[in-house]
Amino acid sequence: MGFVAVGQRQDAPASIERLVSLVSVDMERVNRMILSRTGSDVAMIPEVANHLISSGGKRLRPMLTLAHAALCGYHGDGHIKLAASVEFMHNATLLHDDVVDESDMRRGKLAARMLWGNEASVLVGDFLLGQAFRMMVEVGSLGALDVLSTAAAVIAEGEVMQLSAAKNTATTEADYLAVIGAKTATLFAAACEVGPILAGSSPIERAACRAYGMNLGIAFQLVDDALDYGGTSAKLGKNVGDDFREGKLTLPVVLSLQRADDEQSAFWRRALEAGETGTEQLEHAIGLMHANGALADTSERARHYGGLAIDSLDVFPDGPMKRALTETVEFCIARAY
Amino acid sequence: MGFVAVGQRQDAPASIERLVSLVSVDMERVNRMILSRTGSDVAMIPEVANHLISSGGKRLRPMLTLAHAALCGYHGDGHIKLAASVEFMHNATLLHDDVVDESDMRRGKLAARMLWGNEASVLVGDFLLGQAFRMMVEVGSLGALDVLSTAAAVIAEGEVMQLSAAKNTATTEADYLAVIGAKTATLFAAACEVGPILAGSSPIERAACRAYGMNLGIAFQLVDDALDYGGTSAKLGKNVGDDFREGKLTLPVVLSLQRADDEQSAFWRRALEAGETGTEQLEHAIGLMHANGALADTSERARHYGGLAIDSLDVFPDGPMKRALTETVEFCIARAY
Numbered sequence: 193m194g195f196v197a198v199g200q201r202q203d204a205p206a207s208i209e210r211l212v213s214l215v216s217v218d219m220e221r222v223n224r225m226i227l228s229r230t231g232s233d234v235a236m237i238p239e240v241a242n243h244l245i246s247s248g249g250k251r252l253r254p255m256l257t258l259a260h261a262a263l264c265g266y267h268g269d270g271h272i273k274l275a276a277s278v279e280f281m282h283n284a285t286l287l288h289d290d291v292v293d294e295s296d297m298r299r300g301k302l303a304a305r306m307l308w309g310n311e312a313s314v315l316v317g318d319f320l321l322g323q324a325f326r327m328m329v330e331v332g333s334l335g336a337l338d339v340l341s342t343a344a345a346v347i348a349e350g351e352v353m354q355l356s357a358a359k360n361t362a363t364t365e366a367d368y369l370a371v372i373g374a375k376t377a378t379l380f381a382a383a384c385e386v387g388p389i390l391a392g393s394s395p396i397e398r399a400a401c402r403a404y405g406m407n408l409g410i411a412f413q414l415v416d417d418a419l420d421y422g423g424t425s426a427k428l429g430k431n432v433g434d435d436f437r438e439g440k441l442t443l444p445v446v447l448s449l450q451r452a453d454d455e456q457s458a459f460w461r462r463a464l465e466a467g468e469t470g471t472e473q474l475e476h477a478i479g480l481m482h483a484n485g486a487l488a489d490t491s492e493r494a495r496h497y498g499g500l501a502i503d504s505l506d507v508f509p510d511g512p513m514k515r516a517l518t519e520t521v522e523f524c525i526a527r528a529y
Numbered sequence: 530m531g532f533v534a535v536g537q538r539q540d541a542p543a544s545i546e547r548l549v550s551l552v553s554v555d556m557e558r559v560n561r562m563i564l565s566r567t568g569s570d571v572a573m574i575p576e577v578a579n580h581l582i583s584s585g586g587k588r589l590r591p592m593l594t595l596a597h598a599a600l601c602g603y604h605g606d607g608h609i610k611l612a613a614s615v616e617f618m619h620n621a622t623l624l625h626d627d628v629v630d631e632s633d634m635r636r637g638k639l640a641a642r643m644l645w646g647n648e649a650s651v652l653v654g655d656f657l658l659g660q661a662f663r664m665m666v667e668v669g670s671l672g673a674l675d676v677l678s679t680a681a682a683v684i685a686e687g688e689v690m691q692l693s694a695a696k697n698t699a700t701t702e703a704d705y706l707a708v709i710g711a712k713t714a715t716l717f718a719a720a721c722e723v724g725p726i727l728a729g730s731s732p733i734e735r736a737a738c739r740a741y742g743m744n745l746g747i748a749f750q751l752v753d754d755a756l757d758y759g760g761t762s763a764k765l766g767k768n769v770g771d772d773f774r775e776g777k778l779t780l781p782v783v784l785s786l787q788r789a790d791d792e793q794s795a796f797w798r799r800a801l802e803a804g805e806t807g808t809e810q811l812e813h814a815i816g817l818m819h820a821n822g823a824l825a826d827t828s829e830r831a832r833h834y835g836g837l838a839i840d841s842l843d844v845f846p847d848g849p850m851k852r853a854l855t856e857t858v859e860f861c862i863a864r865a866y
Contacts, residue, residue: 325674
C-alpha cells in the first residue's frame with residue numbers, strides 16, 4: 193500500500209507527467225471544448241474567461257475526470273464535456289472567490305476583477321456556471337448531473353461556511369475540515385465520480401473513485417494552506433501570506449492557536465481580529481508555526497489523506513492509469529515539502 | 530384578440546388575482562419547497578436567502594410555471610420543484626445584480642449586501658443557483674434541464690451585455706432589446722416553457738407558451754424601465770432614478786438620445802458619461818422624456834409586446850387559466866400608466 197511512501201520517495205521526484213501523458217489525447221478535445229464554450233458575441237465574456245482559463249492552471253480536475261473514465265473502461269464521448277464542465281465550475285468559483293477575497297492576483301497575473309471590475313468577475317462566473325450545466329445536460333446522464341449539481345450547492349455552502357468562520361479564533365480543526373471538504377474536496381470527488389457513472393461501473397468502484405477524489409482534494413487543500421506560510425521547508429512562494437492577511441482560519445493557524453501560550457494567543461488575536469498582518473507579523477507567524485510544529489503537522493495530515501486516496505484505488509487492478517493516479521497524489525503531497 | 534384592449538380596459542383595473550387564485554394550492558407547495566431548500570447548517574445561508582426571498586416579491590415567475598403546467602393539462606408533481614427552481618434562479622440573479630449595481634435597496638428593504646456584505650450576496654446567490662439545479666435534476670426531465678440551464682447562461686450573457694453597454698451613448702434600440710430579451714425575458718420564457726415540456730405537449734403548444742413568456746418578459750422590463758423615470762403618468766415610485774444614476778442605457782434614454790438636439794445631447798452625455806446625475810438633472814431628464822415622448826413610446830412598445838404575449842395563447846381553448854394569463858399581461862402593462 194502506498195501510505196508509507198507518500199511524499200517520501202527518494203528515487204525520483206513525484207510527478208503528474210504520467211497522468212498528463214495518459215490523458216493527453218482526450219485533454220486536447222477538452223481544451224477545444226473549453227475554448228468553444230467560452231465563445232460569445234459579447235466580447236467581454238471570452239476576454240475575461242480566457243484571461244483566467246488560459247492562464248496556465250494545471251487543469252488537474254478535468255484530467256481526473258478523464259483518468260477515472262478511462263480507469264473504469266468508459267468508451268463514449270460524454271467524459272469530454274463533463275471534464276470541461278468541471279473546469280468551468282472551478283473557474284467560476286475562482287472568479288467569485290477573487291471578488292469575495294478582494295484578491296489582486298491569480299495564478300501570477302492580475303485577477304480578472306482588477307482588469308474588468310468585480311461586476312464582470314461575478315457575471316462571467318455566472319456565465320461559466322450556466323455553460324457548465326448546459327454541457328452536462330447535453331451529455332444527458334442524470335446521475336452525473338446529480339453529482340455535479342449537488343457539488344455546486346455544497347461548494348457554495350463551504351464558501352459561506354468559510355466566510356462565517358473568517359477571523360473567528362474559536363474555529364476548530366473539525367470546522368476547518370468541514371470547510372475544505374465542502375469548498376475544495378467536493379469538486380475533486382465529483383470530478384472523479386462522474387467517470388464511473390458514465391461507464392456504468394459498480395457502486396463499489398464508484399465509491400472508490402469518489403473517495404480518491406475527496407481525499408486527494410483534502411490533501412491538496414492542506415498542502416495549499418501550508419504553502420501559504422511557506423510550507424515545511426519555508427520556501428518563499430509568490431502568494432505567501434495571502435491567507436494571513438485575509439484572516440483565514442486555515443489549519444496551520446488553528447493548530448497554532450491550540451498550542452499558543454498567553455503571549456502567542458494575544459499575537460494571533462491581534463493578527464486575525466484586529467488585522468495586524470504586516471511583513472513583521474507574517475515572519476513572526478511563520479516562526480511560531482515552525483516552532484510549534486503546525487506546518488509539519490499540516491503536511492503530515494496531508495500525507496494521511498493522500499494515503500487514503502491511494503488506498504481507495506485498491507479495488508482496481510494494477511495498470512498504468514492506477515499508477516498515474518497514485519503518482520498524482522504523491523506529486524500533490526510533495527509540493528508541501 | 531387581446532391586442533387592442535391591453536392597458537386600456539376601463540371597466541375594472543387589470544389584476545393578477547385570478548392567476549393567484551388559480552395556482553394558490555400549488556403555490557403553497559412551492560413556498561414550502563422554497564423554504565426547505567434554503568435550509569442549511571450554515572446559518573448565514575437561510576438568513577441571507579430568506580431576507581430576500583421572503584421580502585414580498587410577487588413570485589410571478591413560479592406562478593407562470595404552475596399556470597402553464599395547468600394550461601397544458603399536466604398532472605404530475607414536477608412543476609412544483611421547477612417553479613421553485615425558477616424562483617431560486619431569479620433570486621440568485623437579484624443577489625448578484627445588487628453587487629454589480631452597488632444597490633443599497635431591494636424590494637423596499639436594505640439589500641442583502643448592505644447587511645451581510647458583497648461576499649455573502651455572491652456566495653448565497655451561487656448556493657441558490659446550485660440548489661435550483663439540484664431540484665431540476667430531481668425532477669429528471671432533460672428537456673426542462675436543457676431550457677433552464679440554457680436560460681442560466683443566456684441571463685448571465687445578457688447581464689454582461691448590459692455591463693458592456695453601460696454609459697455607452699451609441700446603444701441602439703436593437704442593442705437594448707437584445708439585453709432585456711436575454712437578462713429578463715429568457716427566464717420568463719423558460720418559466721412558461723417547462724410546463725408544456727413536463728406535460729408532453731405538442732411543439733406548437735410548447736412554442737406558444739415560450740412566446741407568451743418571452744413577450745411578457747420584454748413588456749415587463751419595458752414597463753420597469755419606464756417606471757424608473759416615473760412612468761407615463763410621472764408617478765413617484767421609491768426607485769425612481771436608480772437607472773439614471775447608474776448610467777443604464779434603457780429604452781427611455783435610448784429614445785431620448787435619438788431625439789435630442791445638440792443641447793440635449795450634451796446634457797445626456799454629461800449625465801451618462803460624466804455621472805452628473807443629481808436630483809436637478811433627474812428632474813430635467815424626466816421633463817425631456819415627457820416632452821420628446823420617450824416614456825409614452827416605451828409604454829406603447831410594452832403594450833405591443835403584451836399584445837403578442839396574449840395572441841400567442843390563441844392555440845389554447847378559452848378557459849379560466851387562459852383568461853388569468855391574459856389578465857396577467859394586462860396587469861403588468863397597466864403598471865406603466
